[in-house]
Amino acid sequence: MSNQIDKDNFEPKIVAFLCHWCSYKAADLAGTSRLAYPTNVRTIRTMCSGSVDPVYIIKALLDGADGVLVGGCVLGDCHYQSGNYKARRKMIILHAQLRALGIDEDRVWLRWISASDGVMFRDVIFEMVEALKAKGPNPMKNPWDIWKSAKGGWKPKTINSPRGE
Amino acid sequence: MKVNSILKSENGDIFETVKSFFTKLFEEGVIDYLLVPQRISEGKTLTQTLIKGVDYLDGVNPFSPVMAINSAKLASQVGIAETDKKVGVVLKPCEIRALIELVKLNQAKLDNLVIIGIDCAGTFEIEQWAKLVEESGDAIAKETEVLKDIYAGKTDYAEEDAPIRLRSACQICDRFTHDKADITLSILGMEDDVLVKLEDELAAKLGLEAAEAPSSHKDVLEDMKNARTYKRESAFDEFRDKMQSMNDMADILATCTRCYACQTACPICYCRVCFFRTETFSPEPARILRWADKEGALRMPTEILLYHLTRLNHVAASCVGCGMCESSCARGIPLSILFQSVGNEVQKKLEYIPGMNIDEELPVATFKQEETI
Incomplete structure (x- = not known):
């Protein structure tokens, strides 16, 4: 149903996993600094961007999010030394995986936002809302539609499935 | 340094040849146990067994045409650091790779393992293999025939009209050798003989003479590698074209x-x-x-x-x-x-x-x- 929503009135839902030490603090700072930004974002605080397992990102995308933002400390500033580098590794794998499956990987963003950068947090949310509005609703968010509208067109070739004989 | 040696088969019986090789490994104390595929159910299928000595080597076939389980998981069950008991583990290249990944995940130890790798031409689905062998009436003869065919590179058992077809993963596998094994056994392009690759010290201990691998071995290896790489790339291309959305x-x-x-x-x-x-x-x-x-x-x-x-x-x-x-x-x-x-x-x-x-x-x-x- 969400597919029929008029693109102009489409308000994307963003799930943001923000690290306790930087990005979450930046969101806090944006608030206390009275910076206005779109209300499309739902934030979830995590202790470190490196602890965000891709399963949570995939679950969010399958359950109604149009985009997922993972926010961590600026590289080199991680409270746990290297958590954000590992978050980046996880994101490299997730993006390559989604690309290989023909799924739009640009709905999943990784940004480094320092605790003192409320302005950057605001800007990222503006930027992301705009990008997601241009993309339209996430086609993954209604799993039953996916099953129902799968065309059965993917015929396992003989090379792929000798068991199917 | 690793050297090659050739084990000659009498009457073309490679199973007897590898059996006597394993016997030697036991007798020279290179291994105390051996994890190896072995025929059960009248040869209709093969299963992994952990054996303690030469008395249990009947029906052993390291070049098993079926793969009931990825034996890396089994090797991780017998790999321990605190022991002087050596376990020989016969593994296909994909199993060695999985074992190495398990070591990195701290879920396996190599300390007491002697990895006996094989060059693998591929395996069949268990159900299909059992059917083929049952129809043939003579399990060992059929097993020998099919193994000789695929290891000679005669047919890749991937064509539509093949009597039985390799598992799909094997059809596109171009990493069918592994150079990290302690001992490697190969019958690729070896006719009735078995090529062994091992450290020169071990070869001396076992009384094996160093020898050049025959050119037929290298030819089959190279041809198979090229054919499989081509197939692998085309399978990936095809998959990429198909995958457009969720x-x-x-x-x-x-x-x-x-x-x-x-x-x-x-x-x-x-x-x-x-x-x-x-x-x-x-x-x-x-x-x-x-x-x-x-x-x-x-x-x-x-x-x-x-x-x-x-x-x-x-x-x-x-x-x-x-x-x-x-x-x-x-x-x-x-x-x-x-x-x-x-x-x-x-x-x-x-x-x-x-x-x-x-x-x-x-x-x-x-x-x-x-x-x-």
Whole structure:
């Protein structure tokens, strides 16, 4: 149903996993600094961007999010030394995986936002809302539609499935 | 330094030849136990056995045409650090790769293992093999015939009209040798003989003379490598063309019931307890009804897409392409090409080949200063 929503009135839902030490603090700072930004974002605080397992990102995308933002400390500033580098590794794998499956990987963003950068947090949310509005609703968010509208067109070739004989 | 040696077969019986080689390993104290495939059920199938000595070597075939399980999981059960008992483990290259990944995951130890690798021309689905052997009436003769065919590179048992076809993962496997084994056995292009590759000290201990590998061996190796690489690349290209949206993945998984067979069979699905087997994924009825309220229609059992997407994500960097996921699937879902395609993309991006170098860290356990998503 969400597919029929008029693109102009489409308000994307963003799930943001923000690290306790930087990005979450930046969101806090944006608030206390009275910076206005779109209300499309739902934030979830995590202790470190490196602890965000891709399963949570995939679950969010399958359950109604149009985009997922993972926010961590600026590289080199991680409270746990290297958590954000590992978050980046996880994101490299997730993006390559989604690309290989023909799924739009640009709905999943990784940004480094320092605790003192409320302005950057605001800007990222503006930027992301705009990008997601241009993309339209996430086609993954209604799993039953996916099953129902799968065309059965993917015929396992003989090379792929000798068991199917 | 590693040297080659040739074990000559009498009357073309390679099984007898490898049996006497294993006997020598036992007698010289190189190994105290041996994990090796062995015929059961009148030769209709082969299973892994752990044997304690030469008395149990009848019906042993390291070049088993079937693969009941990825034996890396079994090797991890017998690998311990605090012992002087050596266990010889006969492993196919994909099993050695999986074992190396398990070592990196701290789920296996190599200390007391003597890895006896084989050059592998491929394996068949267990059901199909049993049928072929049963119809032939003579299990060992059929096994010998088929093995000689595939290891001579005569036919790749992939054509439509082949009497039996290699498992799909084997058809596109171009990493069918592994140079990290302590001892390598090969019958690729060796006619009736067996080529052994081992350290020169060990060769001397076993009384084996160094010899050049015959050119027929190198030819078969090279031809097979080229043919398989071509096939592998075309399979990946084809998959890439097919995958345009989530619907295409739903097509592949249409018959999945989340039975966990693929997860159980996967040698490197590394969690001791899978998240998907916890209470989180068997919620109370009221919650499921609420989900149905929200979705309108809910596929049951729930979370099939999430399960596979998550497994793909966790396994992709280390996927060794053994194809046990597909062989274990009761529905015959083409999981091998799905996992290998995603694995290929991820591994290319990370410049990581799983199971090759034991000193190289797992991609998720390390990072580079400069890299882009």
